[in-house]
Amino acid sequence: MKKTFSLLFLLHLTLSCSSDGQLFTNAICIEDITTIDPENGIKEHQTVVIQEGKILKVDNTRNLKLSTKNQIINGSGKYLIPGLWDSHVHFAYIEELAPYMNDLFLAYGITSLRDTGGEIMFMRKWKELSEQNPATTPRLMIAGPLLDGMPNVYDGSSPDRPPLSHGLDTVDDVNDYIDYLDSLGVDFLKAYEMLTPDQFRAVLAKASEKGLKVTGHVPLSMDVISASNAGLNSMEHLRNVEMSMAGNATQLLTERQHMLTEGRALQGGDLRSNIHRAQRLPAVDNADTDNTANVLQTLAKNQTVQIPTLALGHVATFKEFTQAHWQESFEYLPDTIEQNWRSAMSRIESSAPNTERAKYSKWALQMTGKAHRAGVPMMAGTDTPIGFLTPGLSLHRELELFVEAGLTPLEALASATMEPARYFGMENKLGQIADGMIADLLILNANPLESISNTRTIDAVIKDGNLYDTEALKSLKAKMREW
Ligand SMILES: [Zn+2]
Structure with missing residues (x-):
């Protein structure tokens, strides 16, 4: 019984880390970013995998090899906080x-x-x-x-x-x-x-x-x-x-x-x-x-x-x-x-x-x-x-x-x-950058812990897994100017 469990565990580990990315295809993957949230503090070199509106996986970048079948965002030098x-x-x-x-x-x-x-x-x-x-x-x-x-x-x-x-x-x-x-x-x-x-x-x-x-x-x-x-x-x-x-x-x-x-x-x-x-x-x-x-x-x-x-x-x-x-x-x-x-x-x-x-x-x-x-x-x-x-x-x-x-x-x-x-009793769904949480996230260009004003340096917004990248945010602002 114990042996079966270990084998399954090993198989799972191999799949999630594999370069063919069987587990992670068609996901949004933010690679090598610094994550910041009130429960887990600050963590450097994280990769965050987002699929179907949720955070599927957060791990150290060196532990996850991602297939090119994913949308990969280079997060290096950037900061990820909850929405x-x-x-x-x-x-x-x-x-x-x-x-x-x-x-x-x-x-x-x-x-x-x-x-x-x-x-x-x-x-x-x-x-x-x-x-x-x-x-x-x-x-x-x-x-x-x-x-x-x-x-x-x-x-x-x-x-x-x-x-x-x-x-x-x-x-x-x-x-x-x-x-x-x-x-x-x-x-x-x-x-x-x-x-x-x-x-x-x-x-x-x-x-x-x-x-x-x-x-x-x-x-x-x-x-x-x-x-x-x-x-x-x-x-x-x-x-x-x-x-x-x-x-x-x-x-x-x-x-x-x-x-x-x-x-x-x-x-x-x-x-x-x-x-x-x-x-x-x-x-x-x-x-x-x-x-x-x-x-x-x-x-x-x-x-x-x-x-x-x-x-x-x-x-x-x-x-x-x-x-x-x-x-x-x-x-x-x-x-x-x-x-x-x-x-x-x-x-x-x-x-x-x-x-x-x-x-x-x-x-x-x-x-x-x-x-x-x-x-x-x-x-x-x-x-x-x-x-x-x-x-x-x-x-x-x-x-x-x-x-x-x-x-x-x-x-x-x-x-x-x-x-x-x-x-609102939603602390198990929102407010942290962790496996299973709803993917409401902001990518920032500067560290909000160095200056809280840096929450304004928004590079991208993710709502329920939907990515508004720099271009999408620009066109949203252009739309607003037309009002
Ligand atoms: Zn009021």
């Missing part, structure tokens, strides 16, 4: 841009997306497109609309407040609506700021019954510690965290609850702005060491994943959109959207710096570093296409800001590869 996730996008924020977003994401190496809020039938359309065309479309995980209380914030009352949310009046409404979203195949849920504590807990209970994760903005009616302890899986933009870190956190909560009761007749977005204006910066100024430590310890203990969306604050506030790579990216937008963005940007450019926004953006950068050092998990997301954040490009800026905040380049890569894969 990137943007974990905070909105297809529904500018509906006219949605049909162009997938190509933009792919051109910038974003192979998976987590959409954090949009009307459910609209989102299902993009989800279906992605599922039916996995080789040419980024993977898309959807939440459906923001689950908000009343008055809801994104109610469609202005272009800044498109109808991204569903306003829920009671706990029964919460339960019925989640049943409905679940029947339409959402991948997770997003809780929003106007929920009452009872409604928020109902969201978490119902989600757990359905096996869905819940991300959210901490409701204004609650503090961060209670929200995290109640079972919130992740939080966007570090939203309302500062209010629970202030020396007078308890007093601020009482004041917010009062404002929420008194302001029920206001538009939800106006009410929320009033509360943020009254509390955000005073809370930052009045940060308390013990309260800050308590919040961070709670988030770390519960592993409440943070998606700080730092680029969202930085690109507009510090006028980074004037830089050459942003200007180039705007040329890939459809004409009407490019014109809208350019006129809005020129208004910002000619106006005085917004010192309050600048202060908050700097606070968010520092808090991301502190939270990371405290052991709070991070995922990279941008909020594109809000705030002149070009789909795709903005994720690379987010990774740079993560490194500025104190993550190592490899940890920053994990936040856009392994962490989101784990979030």
Whole structure:
């Protein structure tokens, strides 16, 4: 028995290494490349064999002799990383841009997306497109609309407040609506700021019954510690965290609850702005060491994943959109959207710096570093296409800001590869360069561990085994310029 096994093993070894390449024909083979992923670190001189959408084999180049019946790519001097996730996008924020977003994401190496809020039938359309065309479309995980209380914030009352949310009046409404979203195949849920504590807990209970994760903005009616302890899986933009870190956190909560009761007749977005204006910066100024430590310890203990969306604050506030790579990216937008963005940007450019926004953006950068050092998990997301954040490009800026905040380049890569894969229970399929993984990969011309900005030096993108080489990426960009 033992002998048979060894013989079979030997036969297998001979076949996989043989120069006639019986095992590997019609495969894409990237030869002699340096692979980098958060689980296996950096490995030089690797050959990666890709077939039928999967990574069939990764081994040291000297162990694999490849038949010419394969498509062989010379990877020497280049770097292979897993395809990137943007974990905070909105297809529904500018509906006219949605049909162009997938190509933009792919051109910038974003192979998976987590959409954090949009009307459910609209989102299902993009989800279906992605599922039916996995080789040419980024993977898309959807939440459906923001689950908000009343008055809801994104109610469609202005272009800044498109109808991204569903306003829920009671706990029964919460339960019925989640049943409905679940029947339409959402991948997770997003809780929003106007929920009452009872409604928020109902969201978490119902989600757990359905096996869905819940991300959210901490409701204004609650503090961060209670929200995290109640079972919130992740939080966007570090939203309302500062209010629970202030020396007078308890007093601020009482004041917010009062404002929420008194302001029920206001538009939800106006009410929320009033509360943020009254509390955000005073809370930052009045940060308390013990309260800050308590919040961070709670988030770390519960592993409440943070998606700080730092680029969202930085690109507009510090006028980074004037830089050459942003200007180039705007040329890939459809004409009407490019014109809208350019006129809005020129208004910002000619106006005085917004010192309050600048202060908050700097606070968010520092808090991301502190939270990371405290052991709070991070995922990279941008909020594109809000705030002149070009789909795709903005994720690379987010990774740079993560490194500025104190993550190592490899940890920053994990936040856009392994962490989101784990979030969706896909860590055995995505996020590593290893045998059996889905072949979502980027070939880079420079080492991202030396400088995280090198994630922009994209030579080729592979989505579900489909190779966009330099030429294919060029024609994708040429197509985008024609819009
Ligand atoms: Zn968002």
